[in-house]
Amino acid sequence: EAGVTQSPTHLIKTRGQQATLRCSPISGHTSVYWYQQALGLGLQFLLWYDEGEERNRGNFPPRFSGRQFPNYSSELNVNALELEDSALYLCASSLLAGGTDTQYFGPGTRLTVL
């Protein structure tokens, strides 16, 4: 069974540009989560999508946004990139909506903002 996939693996942008990151959950999983892992810091929760709707967001500015498509894949968009947005962005999926269900992580997209 295929795991969570993310694309691209690496992304290099300049300050002020927009970045789009993509995630495909494990087949059958309806919930998708996005996290930011900056160098030396722990994972920070960004967004949670379930059944096409945003269910919760972490403490990030509105320029971090996303969406979930009917096939449950998801996109994370970061507008007006800043240098401190450079980080590993991890996507996870779970079968059930709810904190008790295991989240499975993708390999991540490493975003570098120059």
Next chain:
Amino acid sequence: RKEVEQDPGPFNVPEGATVAFNCTYSNSASQSFFWYRQDCRKEPKLLMSVYSSGNEDGRFTAQLNRASQYISLLIRDSKLSDSATYLCVVSKVNNNDMRFGAGTRLTVKP
């Protein structure tokens, strides 16, 4: 104060040693608890969930103390392959706002 705090590490131990990691959380509404493992430049993977009664999976034992808002992970008979960063994770039920600790790095040496 961070919501989830872990031992800063790093822990450098010889093969066969027993090592314990501690984690405290600040939100008393937290209901679900996990330990994840993250290898260098890889994604986190679930190691084990943590239940109120404590649970064991082979060489790994997790404990939860709700009164003290404290979680622990004990690794017995450490193997070289246990070298990784261990992440303590808490969340509230039906919220999915999982809060990760910064992680504790373990290096097991021959």
